[in-house]
Structure formats: structure tokens, C-alpha cells
Amino acid sequence: MITLDMSKKLITVPITDQAFDTTSGIVTLSVLITTDGTAPYDLTGKTVTARFNPAEVESAVLSVVDGKVQLPVYSNYLKPAINYIQLIVREGDTVDPAPMLKWAVGTGLKGTTPATGAPDIVTALIAEVTAAVDSLATVQSACETAQTGAELAESNAETSATNASTSAANALLSEQNALTSEQHAKTSEDNALGVYNDIVDGEAGRNANESVRISNENARNVFETYSAVKAYVVNNKVAYNGSSYVCILASTGNLPTNATYWLPIALKGDYSGDIIPFTDTNSFYPTDEVGDALVYAGTKLNFPATNLVTNGDFSNGTTGWTPYLGASLSASNNTMSIKGTGADYYVRAFNNTSIDCVTGKKVYTKIMARVTNESCLLLYPRLVGSTGGTAIINGQSSPVANQWYTFNSVSVITNQAGVFQVGIGHQYAELAIALDKVAEVKYVLAIDLTATFGAGNEPSLAEMDAIMANYPNSWFDGTVNPLLTSRQMYNDKASKVQEAWITPTLLNGWVDVGSADGTFGYRKNSFGELEFKGGITGGAENTIAFNLQANYVPSKNKYSLVVSTLSFGVIYVNSDSSVLVRIKGAGTTRVSFDNVTIRLS
Numbered sequence: 001m002i003t004l005d006m007s008k009k010l011i012t013v014p015i016t017d018q019a020f021d022t023t024s025g026i027v028t029l030s031v032l033i034t035t036d037g038t039a040p041y042d043l044t045g046k047t048v049t050a051r052f053n054p055a056e057v058e059s060a061v062l063s064v065v066d067g068k069v070q071l072p073v074y075s076n077y078l079k080p081a082i083n084y085i086q087l088i089v090r091e092g093d094t095v096d097p098a099p100m101l102k103w104a105v106g107t108g109l110k111g112t113t114p115a116t117g118a119p120d121i122v123t124a125l126i127a128e129v130t131a132a133v134d135s136l137a138t139v140q141s142a143c144e145t146a147q148t149g150a151e152l153a154e155s156n157a158e159t160s161a162t163n164a165s166t167s168a169a170n171a172l173l174s175e176q177n178a179l180t181s182e183q184h185a186k187t188s189e190d191n192a193l194g195v196y197n198d199i200v201d202g203e204a205g206r207n208a209n210e211s212v213r214i215s216n217e218n219a220r221n222v223f224e225t226y227s228a229v230k231a232y233v234v235n236n237k238v239a240y241n242g243s244s245y246v247c248i249l250a251s252t253g254n255l256p257t258n259a260t261y262w263l264p265i266a267l268k269g270d271y272s273g274d275i276i277p278f279t280d281t282n283s284f285y286p287t288d289e290v291g292d293a294l295v296y297a298g299t300k301l302n303f304p305a306t307n308l309v310t311n312g313d314f315s316n317g318t319t320g321w322t323p324y325l326g327a328s329l330s331a332s333n334n335t336m337s338i339k340g341t342g343a344d345y346y347v348r349a350f351n352n353t354s355i356d357c358v359t360g361k362k363v364y365t366k367i368m369a370r371v372t373n374e375s376c377l378l379l380y381p382r383l384v385g386s387t388g389g390t391a392i393i394n395g396q397s398s399p400v401a402n403q404w405y406t407f408n409s410v411s412v413i414t415n416q417a418g419v420f421q422v423g424i425g426h427q428y429a430e431l432a433i434a435l436d437k438v439a440e441v442k443y444v445l446a447i448d449l450t451a452t453f454g455a456g457n458e459p460s461l462a463e464m465d466a467i468m469a470n471y472p473n474s475w476f477d478g479t480v481n482p483l484l485t486s487r488q489m490y491n492d493k494a495s496k497v498q499e500a501w502i503t504p505t506l507l508n509g510w511v512d513v514g515s516a517d518g519t520f521g522y523r524k525n526s527f528g529e530l531e532f533k534g535g536i537t538g539g540a541e542n543t544i545a546f547n548l549q550a551n552y553v554p555s556k557n558k559y560s561l562v563v564s565t566l567s568f569g570v571i572y573v574n575s576d577s578s579v580l581v582r583i584k585g586a587g588t589t590r591v592s593f594d595n596v597t598i599r600l601s
Contacts, residue, residue: 085100306448449464520533
């Protein structure tokens with residue numbers, strides 16, 4: 001028996017005849033495999049074969065007896081020379097080779113040649129079987145590899161086919177999407193063209209309407225002494241021989257007395273009565289004796305008005321104006337520039353007027369302003385008390401650069417304190433954006449309407465705009481006296497649009513019997529008086545016929561005589577909004593309201 005140490009690589013062992021066993025008739029070498037030269041190597045579940053060199057053969061699986069490997073030795077395994085024997089230990093796919101055993105074989109080794117050739121035949125058969133098994137295993141492995149490759153190829157082919165199908169579908173979808181996008185683009189282009197054409201058509205129509213409006217306005221503003229050589233157009237007004245006329249058909253050389261071309265506004269009187277002049281140019285009614293006729297020779301109504309903004313046209317630089325926080329001021333060519341310093345988002349300036357802030361007082365203001373940049377969020381007037389109160393702001397968001405805006409308003413003072421302050425500002429999103437941004441201001445105006453016209457008689461915004469239109473740039477400096485001449489007042493009244501009739505709800509059995517121009521009703525005339533038309537019948541005597549709407553109620557009880565088909569009567573227009581009819585035989589008579597006019601003040 002010999003011992004192999006698995007921790008070694010090569011072992012040279014002198015082997016003598018005593019190492020062999022011939023009990024079975026076969027020369028057998030008993031080998032003990034150890035892990036370190038002493039401890040047995042565990043062969044449980046393992047197989048052991050032997051590889052011989054230089055014969056280059058490997059034995060069949062060897063038997064293990066009492067933990068020792070039984071190695072049969074045949075002469076055809078060994079050569080008379082240096083031989084190497086290595087045991088191969090296998091466990092499943094794990095191979096654990098033992099150390100190489102170096103063995104010098106001489107001639108005449110006892111027991112190495114068996115008596116018969118049977119062992120060699122067995123050995124040969126074992127070798128052939130082993131080779132066949134190895135070959136079969138190699139073929140099986142090759143087959144498995146081929147099958148795996150075939151399955152992978154089939155899978156790849158299926159994947160390629162799927163990808164090709166998906167690509168084809170995607171290509172078709174892309175083509176359809178491209179066609180849809182092209183159709184959408186064409187539709188958008190058609191829509192844009194349609195919108196553009198609509199804009200062009202609308203602008204053309206607007207321009208045409210504006211031309212007509214300007215033409216009509218220019219014609220309406222003509223009021224002069226008639227000239228036989230001038231071509232007059234519709235709405236021109238002329239004075240002729242003490243009468244006034246308005247043109248209704250364009251012509252040249254046709255006298256205003258020709259009804260085809262002219263409509264009389266006011267005809268000259270015959271002066272058959274007494275003629276009494278005014279005693280004072282500020283009086284509307286004479287204070288001396290009353291005659292049959294009254295001459296009003298161009299006297300103007302006494303309505304002086306003052307622009308209470310100091311230096312509102314900036315003819316004196318920036319005098320009277322104060323910058324607020326992030327602003328610097330400069331002025332040239334009657335225009336003030338408010339420039340941002342980057343210290344605040346709000347860049348503004350203000351002017352303290354001499355108007356005392358009294359609750360209920362009304363103030364008319366007008367400001368022209370613009371910004372010179374596209375970054376402005378808000379261009380706004382700021383009207384407030386100098387010592388506090390709510391600021392009145394009504395501005396223009398996102399103003400267009402270099403476009404002038406007119407801000408005009410009638411403000412009612414509520415909680416403002418001090419004096420009325422007029423300001424103008426422009427706002428930005430960031431301090432850096434506000435830096436060096438400029439707003440320009442001109443023609444700033446403020447008029448105390450309550451002081452000028454009296455409480456309750458203040459004109460509306462539209463009326464003030466119309467009055468100021470008589471002045472260049474709708475602005476004046478200092479005090480004008482009068483604010484409005486009699487001729488201007490007459491023109492304004494002549495051109496004022498009359499409001500619609502109101503049909504009341506009749507009470508206490510009263511019903512409408514109509515009139516020549518429609519149903520029974522009431523309204524305010526151009527002088528602010530309450531006037532009626534039509535008639536009613538059927539109600540009881542001394543009963544309320546109807547109630548007036550809130551804006552048509554007189555400040556105190558008023559009455560007027562009326563006629564009926566049977567007698568005279570009285571109507572009472574009361575401050576509680578009721579209208580009472582007192583007439584004898586009311587239920588059977590028609591009560592006429594035609595030409596009844598009531599002053600509301």
C-alpha cells in the first residue's frame with residue numbers, strides 16, 4: 001500500500017513488489033488517499049479513475065475497499081521507464097485530481113504481466129465503453145447546444161417578425177399622423193386667413209363709420225352766419241335774418257327759408273311788445289319791469305371754473321409736482337417725465353390741489369399719460385387725500401408703449417382727508433425692471449364741481465367731457481369765466497339725446513286711454529323736468545293713479561291743472577312718489593296729461 005497526500009502536487013515513491021497484492025490473480029496496488037499525509041480523504045459519493053502516462057490511458061472506475069483505492073496494474077499500462085500515475089476523484093461535475101505519482105518502472109517487474117490476455121481485453125473493452133460514453137456525452141452536449149441555439153434562433157426570428165410588424169404599424173401610424181397634422185395645419189391656415197379677412201373687413205367698416213362720424217361731427221359743429229356761396233352739408237347750422245336753421249339736404253345758394261334744404265331751429269320774433277334789456281351782465285332774469293319781450297344780446301352765463309392743479313401743463317418745469325420714492329422728475333415741451341430709480345415697483349408723482357376734502361364733494365379730473373416701454377403692468381391716476389383716505393385708482397393695465405391714454409373721472413370724496421391730491425404712476429413687476437422706465441404726462445386738470453355748480457347740480461362725467469371739448473386739448477389753466485357760454489349751452493341742449501318714455505303701473509281702477517304718439521307715460525326732458533303724455537280714465541275721484549320711479553320724484557309736493565272731457569281738475573305729484581288725481585266725475589271722464597311738465601327741484 002502507498003499513501004497519497006492531496007495537498008501535494010508530485011510524489012516520488014519507491015515501489016517494491018511488497019506494495020502489490022495478487023490475491024485476485026490481478027496485480028493490484030492499494031492506495032490510501034489523505035488530505036495531509038495522515039487524515040483519510042473522504043471518498044463517500046465519489047468515483048475514482050486512474051490516468052497513466054506515458055501510456056496516455058485512463059482506467060475505468062476503480063473500486064474502493066476499506067477506504068483504499070484498488071488500482072489494477074497491467075503491463076500495457078506501464079512502460080519500462082519513468083511513469084506517472086494520477087488518481088482522478090469526481091463528484092458530479094466536480095473533478096479533484098490527486099497528486100502525480102512518479103514511478104520508475106524497470107524490466108521484470110513481478111506480476112505486471114497476467115497469465116492470459118483476458119485482462120487486456122477487459123481493459124480494452126472498458127476503454128472503448130468509456131470512450132463511447134464520453135463521445136455520447138459530447139454528442140448529447142452538442143445536441144443540447146444545437147437545440148438551445150435553434151430555440152434561440154426561433155425566438156429571435158419571432159421577435160424580429162414582431163418588431164417588423166410593429167415597425168410597419170408605426171410607420172403607417174406616423175404617415176396617418178403626418179397627414180392629419182398637414183390637414184390641421186391647412187385648417188389653421190384657412191382659419192387664420194378668415195380671421196385676418198374679418199379683421200381687415202371690420203377695420204375697413206370701422207374706418208368708414210369713423211369717417212362718417214367725423215364728417216357729421218364737423219358738420220354739427222358749424223354754426224355761422226349764412227353765406228350764399230358756401231356749400232352746406234347736413235347738420236350745418238346758420239343764422240339768417242335773426243332766425244337759426246339746420247341743414248337737412250346738402251346744397252349751395254339755397255336760402256335757409258327754403259324748407260327743402262333747411263329746418264328752422266328758432267324763428268325771429270316781431271318785437272311787437274316792450275323791449276327790456278338786462279340790468280346786469282351776470283343776471284339771467286331782469287330785475288326791473290317786465291315787458292312783452294326780452295333781449296339777450298350775447299350775455300354769457302356766470303359759471304366761472306378754476307383748474308386747481310398747479311402747473312398742469314408743465315410750462316414751469318416740474319414746479320408743484322413731487323416725486324414719490326422710486327421716481328425722478330423732469331419736464332420739457334409741456335410734458336413731464338416720471339423716471340424709475342429702481343427703489344420701488346411703483347413710480348409716481350403727485351400734485352396737492354387747493355380742494356378741501358369734504359365728504360360728498362365732487363371733483364372732475366383729467367390726465368393724459370403714456371409709457372415709453374412694453375414692461376409696464378399698470379399706468380394709473382391716483383386720486384387721494386393729502387393726509388389719508390382710500391386712493392381712487394382707475395388705470396390702464398398693460399399699456400401699449402408710446403400710446404397716449406386719457407384718464408378722466410368725476411370722483412366723490414368719501415373718507416379722503418386733507419386736500420385733494422392728483423397723482424399719476426406706472427407699476428412694474430420687479431425693482432430692476434422699474435429702473436430707468438419712463439412715463440410721460442401732460443394736460444392735468446382738476447375742477448371742484450360742487451363749488452362751481454352747487455351741491456346737487458354737478459354735471460355728469462359725460463357732460464363735463466362735452467364741456468371741456470370746447471377747450472383746446474380739453475384743458476385750460478387758471479380760471480375761465482364763464483366755463484360755458486349761452487350758445488354752447490344751447491348747442492348742448494339742442495343735441496342732447498332724449499330719454500325713452502316710462503309706462504307706469506296704473507292703480508285704483510285707472511286705465512290707459514293712450515295718446516296720439518303712443519301709450520300713457522312720463523320721462524325727463526332735456527332740461528331735467530318731469531313731463532307726461534297721454535291720458536287715463538276709469539279711476540275713482542281723489543285716488544292715487546300711479547307711483548313714479550325713484551329718479552323721477554320731486555324734492556317737494558307739486559301740482560298741476562289738467563283738463564278732462566267734462567271739467568278741469570288737479571293732479572298732485574308728491575315727494576313720496578305718488579301721483580294723485582282729483583277731478584269731478586273721474587270714473588267716466590278722460591283725464592289728459594298731455595303737455596304737463598313738473599320741475600323736480
